[in-house]
Amino acid sequence: MTAVLEVSNIKKSFGGIKAVDDVSFDVQEGEILGLIGPNGCGKSTLFNCILGQLAPTGGEVKVDGKVVTGLRPSELNRLGVSRTFQLLQVFPKLSVRENLILAGQEHQGTMMSRLLGPSDAGLTAAADQMIGFFKLDHLATEAAGGLSYGQQKLLDAAMAFMGGPRLVLLDEPAGGVNLTMLGDLKERLASINRERRATFVVIEHNMEFVMSLCTRVMVMAEGKLLAMGTPAEIRANPAVVEAYLGH
Amino acid sequence: MSDAILDVQGLVGGYGKMTILNGTSFSVPAGSITTVIGPNGAGKSTVFKAIFGLLKLREGKIVFKGREVTGLSQRELLTSGICYVPQGRNIFPELSVRDNIQLGAVVAGRDIIDLPVRIEAALDKFPVLRKKATQQASTLSGGEQKQLEIVRGLLLNPQLVLIDEPSIGLSPLMVQQTFNILKELRDRGVSILMIEQNARSALEISDYGIVLELGQTRLVDRAERVLNDPRIGQLFLGGAMTETAA
Amino acid sequence: MTWSGKHLRIALGVAVVAALIIVPMNFNRYGLYILSQWAVMTIAAMGLNLTLGYAGQVSLAQGAFVGIGAYAAAIMTTQGLPLVAALAVAVALCFAIGWILGYPALRVQHHYLAFVTLAFSTLAFLVFRNEDWLTKGIYGISNIPRPNVMGFATNRPLPFYYFCLGSLGIVSLAMWWLIRSPWGRAFVALRENPVRALSLGIDTRRYTLMAFAIGSALGGVAGTLYAPLTQYIDPVPFNLSLSLDLLMMVIVGGSGFFFGPFLGAAIAVLLPEWLRFTQGYYLMLYAVAVMLLLIYSPTGILGVLNRYLTERRTKAASALRAVAKSRLETAP
Amino acid sequence: MSNLLDLLVAGLATGAIYAIVAVGFTLLWQTSQTINFAQGEFVMLPAFLMLAVMHVGAPFWLAIILGILLSLLLLGLGFKLLLVDPMLRHGVLPLAIATMALAIGIKEAVKQFFSAEASPFPSIVPVGDVSVLGRVVSLQSLGVLALAIAAVIGLTALLNRTSIGHQMQATAQNPTVARIIGVPVERMILLTFLINAFLVALASLLITPIYLAKFSSGEVLGQAAFIAAIVGGFNQVRGAIAGGLLIGVVDNLAAAYVSTQYRAAVPLILLIVIILFRPQGLLGRPEERTV
Amino acid sequence: QGAPIKLADVAELSGGGATVGNNWKNGIDLAIEEINGKGGVLGRKLEVTHADSQSNPGVARAQVQKALDNEPYVLLGPGYSGSVKVTSPLAAEAGIAHIMGGEAAELTQGGNKFLFRTSFGQQSSMPKVAKYINDELKAKSVAIVWVNNDFGKGGRDVISKEFAKYNIKVTADLSTEAGQADFAADVSKIKAAAPDAVFIYLNEEESARILKELKRQAVAAPLVGETTLVGQKVVELAGDAANGARGHVGLTTDAPVDLVKAFREKFVKKYNYVPDHNGLKGYLAIYMVKATTEKMGKVDAKKFADTLHGLTIKAASEPGILMDVTFDEKGDIDRQGFLVEIVEGKQVVKQVLPKLN
Numbered sequence A: 001m002t003a004v005l006e007v008s009n010i011k012k013s014f015g016g017i018k019a020v021d022d023v024s025f026d027v028q029e030g031e032i033l034g035l036i037g038p039n040g041c042g043k044s045t046l047f048n049c050i051l052g053q054l055a056p057t058g059g060e061v062k063v064d065g066k067v068v069t070g071l072r073p074s075e076l077n078r079l080g081v082s083r084t085f086q087l088l089q090v091f092p093k094l095s096v097r098e099n100l101i102l103a104g105q106e107h108q109g110t111m112m113s114r115l116l117g118p119s120d121a122g123l124t125a126a127a128d129q130m131i132g133f134f135k136l137d138h139l140a141t142e143a144a145g146g147l148s149y150g151q152q153k154l155l156d157a158a159m160a161f162m163g164g165p166r167l168v169l170l171d172e173p174a175g176g177v178n179l180t181m182l183g184d185l186k187e188r189l190a191s192i193n194r195e196r197r198a199t200f201v202v203i204e205h206n207m208e209f210v211m212s213l214c215t216r217v218m219v220m221a222e223g224k225l226l227a228m229g230t231p232a233e234i235r236a237n238p239a240v241v242e243a244y245l246g247h
Numbered sequence B: 001m002s003d004a005i006l007d008v009q010g011l012v013g014g015y016g017k018m019t020i021l022n023g024t025s026f027s028v029p030a031g032s033i034t035t036v037i038g039p040n041g042a043g044k045s046t047v048f049k050a051i052f053g054l055l056k057l058r059e060g061k062i063v064f065k066g067r068e069v070t071g072l073s074q075r076e077l078l079t080s081g082i083c084y085v086p087q088g089r090n091i092f093p094e095l096s097v098r099d100n101i102q103l104g105a106v107v108a109g110r111d112i113i114d115l116p117v118r119i120e121a122a123l124d125k126f127p128v129l130r131k132k133a134t135q136q137a138s139t140l141s142g143g144e145q146k147q148l149e150i151v152r153g154l155l156l157n158p159q160l161v162l163i164d165e166p167s168i169g170l171s172p173l174m175v176q177q178t179f180n181i182l183k184e185l186r187d188r189g190v191s192i193l194m195i196e197q198n199a200r201s202a203l204e205i206s207d208y209g210i211v212l213e214l215g216q217t218r219l220v221d222r223a224e225r226v227l228n229d230p231r232i233g234q235l236f237l238g239g240a241m242t243e244t245a246a
Numbered sequence C: 001m002t003w004s005g006k007h008l009r010i011a012l013g014v015a016v017v018a019a020l021i022i023v024p025m026n027f028n029r030y031g032l033y034i035l036s037q038w039a040v041m042t043i044a045a046m047g048l049n050l051t052l053g054y055a056g057q058v059s060l061a062q063g064a065f066v067g068i069g070a071y072a073a074a075i076m077t078t079q080g081l082p083l084v085a086a087l088a089v090a091v092a093l094c095f096a097i098g099w100i101l102g103y104p105a106l107r108v109q110h111h112y113l114a115f116v117t118l119a120f121s122t123l124a125f126l127v128f129r130n131e132d133w134l135t136k137g138i139y140g141i142s143n144i145p146r147p148n149v150m151g152f153a154t155n156r157p158l159p160f161y162y163f164c165l166g167s168l169g170i171v172s173l174a175m176w177w178l179i180r181s182p183w184g185r186a187f188v189a190l191r192e193n194p195v196r197a198l199s200l201g202i203d204t205r206r207y208t209l210m211a212f213a214i215g216s217a218l219g220g221v222a223g224t225l226y227a228p229l230t231q232y233i234d235p236v237p238f239n240l241s242l243s244l245d246l247l248m249m250v251i252v253g254g255s256g257f258f259f260g261p262f263l264g265a266a267i268a269v270l271l272p273e274w275l276r277f278t279q280g281y282y283l284m285l286y287a288v289a290v291m292l293l294l295i296y297s298p299t300g301i302l303g304v305l306n307r308y309l310t311e312r313r314t315k316a317a318s319a320l321r322a323v324a325k326s327r328l329e330t331a332p
Numbered sequence D: 001m002s003n004l005l006d007l008l009v010a011g012l013a014t015g016a017i018y019a020i021v022a023v024g025f026t027l028l029w030q031t032s033q034t035i036n037f038a039q040g041e042f043v044m045l046p047a048f049l050m051l052a053v054m055h056v057g058a059p060f061w062l063a064i065i066l067g068i069l070l071s072l073l074l075l076g077l078g079f080k081l082l083l084v085d086p087m088l089r090h091g092v093l094p095l096a097i098a099t100m101a102l103a104i105g106i107k108e109a110v111k112q113f114f115s116a117e118a119s120p121f122p123s124i125v126p127v128g129d130v131s132v133l134g135r136v137v138s139l140q141s142l143g144v145l146a147l148a149i150a151a152v153i154g155l156t157a158l159l160n161r162t163s164i165g166h167q168m169q170a171t172a173q174n175p176t177v178a179r180i181i182g183v184p185v186e187r188m189i190l191l192t193f194l195i196n197a198f199l200v201a202l203a204s205l206l207i208t209p210i211y212l213a214k215f216s217s218g219e220v221l222g223q224a225a226f227i228a229a230i231v232g233g234f235n236q237v238r239g240a241i242a243g244g245l246l247i248g249v250v251d252n253l254a255a256a257y258v259s260t261q262y263r264a265a266v267p268l269i270l271l272i273v274i275i276l277f278r279p280q281g282l283l284g285r286p287e288e289r290t291v
Numbered sequence E: 001q002g003a004p005i006k007l008a009d010v011a012e013l014s015g016g017g018a019t020v021g022n023n024w025k026n027g028i029d030l031a032i033e034e035i036n037g038k039g040g041v042l043g044r045k046l047e048v049t050h051a052d053s054q055s056n057p058g059v060a061r062a063q064v065q066k067a068l069d070n071e072p073y074v075l076l077g078p079g080y081s082g083s084v085k086v087t088s089p090l091a092a093e094a095g096i097a098h099i100m101g102g103e104a105a106e107l108t109q110g111g112n113k114f115l116f117r118t119s120f121g122q123q124s125s126m127p128k129v130a131k132y133i134n135d136e137l138k139a140k141s142v143a144i145v146w147v148n149n150d151f152g153k154g155g156r157d158v159i160s161k162e163f164a165k166y167n168i169k170v171t172a173d174l175s176t177e178a179g180q181a182d183f184a185a186d187v188s189k190i191k192a193a194a195p196d197a198v199f200i201y202l203n204e205e206e207s208a209r210i211l212k213e214l215k216r217q218a219v220a221a222p223l224v225g226e227t228t229l230v231g232q233k234v235v236e237l238a239g240d241a242a243n244g245a246r247g248h249v250g251l252t253t254d255a256p257v258d259l260v261k262a263f264r265e266k267f268v269k270k271y272n273y274v275p276d277h278n279g280l281k282g283y284l285a286i287y288m289v290k291a292t293t294e295k296m297g298k299v300d301a302k303k304f305a306d307t308l309h310g311l312t313i314k315a316a317s318e319p320g321i322l323m324d325v326t327f328d329e330k331g332d333i334d335r336q337g338f339l340v341e342i343v344e345g346k347q348v349v350k351q352v353l354p355k356l357n
């Protein structure tokens, strides 16, 4: 087993607020790591620092052993790291299919071949497959901005997989998604994880989802790492119950 | 079943030429928590928008406390006692947290003498917000923004609360907290109409459940019956979720 | 799009192109001049439509690029160099300057970007006016020759009009290709949601610069046609108001729509001419017309059309939903 | 040295004029996301309305009152109902373009119905000079500066300290949500436009004796206001003062020490540097977090 | 009674030159009204179409093209020299006489046989001003303030050469913008340069503003200019700051000539304001058409230009021309001029510069 993602001593503060305070952890290849913690404990900020969306105040991030701190999100993405967002982030005026093609196109060919090649970069089939999986078939040509909340959330997740990533950071993928669909989503994640040895880090407040999907769970509180362990260990950890789960 | 505080009758409408609601009807018993569930894109949020006058209806009417309120302005609906907490991100990003909350009492204006007291009480329930009262709202985390919306929405003394998926983005503890607040409100006689995908926990605190699909009411029943209905469970509650995980 | 719909569109396109070629044959000099001007302005507006309409980067400098192109053409062709050489220089120059002007867009957006480009526009105007040694300053450059295209002289109005129309045709085809390519989609991504785009591997930095550079280069192309069209240039036409006019063309035509600039330029160039019979009131009426148009359709002329098309699409989608619904109802 | 002081004071006097026009400009942005490219023309027009009233024989004071009322009606109510309402939901640019057209319309109308000539305009501030920092400044300039400062203080207090102000801001930031919580969105927008109309009428009264009543005098003013607002920070009313004064001063210094030929560009280029280092403008708030 | 004689006017009715163009247009309309009221020219009425060049040479060209497509008798306008430069070849090509308002020196130096001025070109007015500054003021150094458009730059270029001839040193050479409001920096530069005289070549409004600023900063050197510095308009706008300003005036409504005074009255009566020299130019253009046509005895567009070359029109026989005038082979004008000074808000003629021949 090799570490796909190594995070060491990441810090991020806004003014006086320490949103992320010296967090270190590794993610092994093929792992599904859950990330939980109370609202405002710094989970999303940690993602943003790892992905280059925010410049961390301190610390270092490695992907596949290579230092990536300071890289831009697009560069990281082309190294095979993709993500989803907590708040809805789609391209509202483009159709669902266009959204998905867009999500994959920069992983095809070169700048030049993309200019001169086919207009869909050869991705229509892949996009439609993804659409089929997320049960968005009847919406394929509709503008993404007109989708319901849960549908946009699913589209956002679908977009993260279009480029065939090795490491995916998902920020609350389950929020607003119907339970039946969520079951499918979970299976899909698990199968991608199995078949392509893709690695996931998942922020989620839905405990059933996290505990049944993840191999390991990490808990943050007030910017710091509070606990790390198997789902069962975490569930039994009194500090976690106190700070996060409630009774 | 007590008297209905809200009666939704045969709503037909949608976005542009697209029809989303195909004759949706149901009623909300006074003093209850009623939860609407259904697949993504069923039209749940659309129903709420219709009730709150944000969607032009082609047919149907909405009766609140025996009075027809179809087509009233949001201000009028608020003064008559309905409040609405929508789905998604609904804050004023450049205003401070406190200003955002205070705006919740705009309709009542100076009528509420105890406004500061109420704000304090609300902040007691959501202590994070107190800590960040002077911060710009856009800098809050996703869950904190949701809390802010809930507090703001409940600042007035509503008789009917429309709340669209309050649990999105909230930690389990905060979900419990929010549901407790809703229960407290019900116990004070306030009626609550809620949409939830977190359906199990929601139905557990609810009195009634409504299943919506393709813009139509498929089932209206007592909450525990909806929760235990095997077909509903299969279709909308993910079957037995924990079992499929291996 | 149905079979017949597609063919209808092609037929319409062919008809319009044929009309643009045939109808002006017996136009007088003035009519041809105005039509040539329309073609030139369309090219410039197409460039801005790429930068602003597709990529969402506000630019108040497009007029300056038209100016740079025009001066390149004027200076070089009055020295006896061929217009193609001037075109090459103008495109290269505008591309490079546009690229550089794109850098501020990486840091600032919206009105701040508008300000930076406005400043550039002012600066360009002052350079045109003050650097006499190069541009002959306020006196301008006169006797700009018209080119020979493949052995044909374009001195007369009709050949020159065809020259402009042909250039417009070539530019349109290239633009059509660009917009439909993945690049075009990436530009739109830049406009719609740069944050998401970035996280999908789209190098927003490079695309932003590209959008500026290509858009500006088209401004340069328009300029190289403008100079031989008027045969005299001075700095005044290339001040800020040209940039604002071009912006108006893009928005009024329908920003982010391929055919927007064609219509926008037609409105901006032709409408005032049609209103001239009202004498002193024509600009007032023109202003009112533009306002009414925007009030009726804030998304531009093509916005109306788009609204209509979306409605048709939603009807189709509604049908799909209805099918799904009946399936559900007949399900056990 | 005395030369420098001269320039400084002169720059401040001109800057105060820009500031006063910019104040309303930022107000419209802050409360309804409107970029009004006709703001300069808005300042030009009331003076002509007053002149027209005087032309039919009314005394100056009556002309002022009627002029202000007409401004409220035309530039406040009319502008809002006819132009802004249909377009507000469709983003910034269409409305900005429409105001550009409006600017042309107003200019042409004034030219057509009044005159293409400049005419003098009576001053309500007594004509006279006072000595500031050892340099003569006209009372008019001081009046302009005073009004600009008063407007900024008043508006800042209104926006940040009162419920109405918060409702205005809420309306601008998210009209749908504002509506949902019961903000009377229409009334808030109307109020904003009325305030702006009142401000431009006052500005017109103070500025026109200096700039002369002329159909084209709004062009320079409008552009200067736009620039001042951006430099000062678009989302802060008080930025307008800083921006306006800065432009006035830098412009004068540039003309004196750099080049009169490039006078128009020097301040712009300097200000670009400011913008690039402080993208939110001098006194502006940084933009919100995006993810 | 024949068909009306069609004239075409293209002028700066909007944009930066709107004041110029509208004065010109009003002058034209006034003259045509007068002439038609008295039965027209050779019994035929005059009819003019006005087109707006938007102060943009490109548009001017289009409009002139349009006008020429309708085969007018004579083409009038525009007033901006740049626009004249683009359009005059078109008129020449069509063989139509072109009477315009531009003052740039070079316009009539390209050998165009169809182009005519309505006022002095800068090549004839500027030497007079330079001579005055040298002979009367005995200045050894001057500051030049000019508006940076083709009008101002043209004047500045010509007079700089004249100053060089007299060995007068230019100690400050200040370009200003059209529509500029704040002249503090310019005046403080003038002050620093301490010249023996200041030559001001701006439009009327800017002239008024700089006069106020010069007074405020107490600049003592004599202020010299052209029509645009000492016109009634400037006095009206600048108030007593205008006192002491002097200048050469080729064409002014303040000229001590009865016919001019009468013209001014008529103009004010019709339009409610005092015209600047562009109003006079437009008015004269029409009377040039009338006099030339009557001289030919027929309406002949082809012969018009030939006839006007070398023609002298006497005010005695054609009062509308206001002052005796002669056109030379280049289309330049020869007429009486004045040197005036503003004294207590009034123009006082200090010297009459007679017509050359």
Ligand SMILES: Nc1ncnc2c1ncn2[C@@H]1O[C@H](COP(=O)(O)OP(=O)(O)OP(=O)(O)O)[C@@H](O)[C@H]1O
Pocket (backbone or CB within 6 Å): A145, A146, A147, A148, A149, A150, A151, A176, B015, B020, B038, B039, B040, B041, B042, B043, B044, B045, B046, B047, B087, B197
């Ligand atoms: N603004 C809009 N424009 C066009 N169509 C829309 C719009 N909003 C929603 N829709 C469509 O209406 C349907 C119902 O949407 P709605 O938001 O009511 O669903 P929902 O039941 O709330 O779903 P979710 O559980 O995902 O929130 C969806 O299919 C969606 O595509």
Ligand SMILES: Nc1ncnc2c1ncn2[C@@H]1O[C@H](COP(=O)(O)OP(=O)(O)OP(=O)(O)O)[C@@H](O)[C@H]1O
Pocket (backbone or CB within 6 Å): A014, A017, A019, A037, A038, A039, A040, A041, A042, A043, A044, A045, A046, A086, B132, B139, B140, B141, B142, B143, B144, B169, D289
């Ligand atoms: N730009 C900013 N300025 C100031 N504070 C910020 C900023 N961005 C984030 N914060 C603060 O940092 C903390 C962490 O935010 P973050 O979004 O990472 O939380 P989170 O763990 O994702 O919470 P949630 O579960 O609610 O999504 C919060 O307290 C937030 O207020």
Ligand SMILES: [Mg+2]
Pocket (backbone or CB within 6 Å): A043, A044, A045, A086, A171, B141, B142, B143
């Ligand atoms: Mg988060």
Ligand SMILES: [Mg+2]
Pocket (backbone or CB within 6 Å): A148, A149, A150, B044, B045, B046, B087, B164
């Ligand atoms: Mg919903």
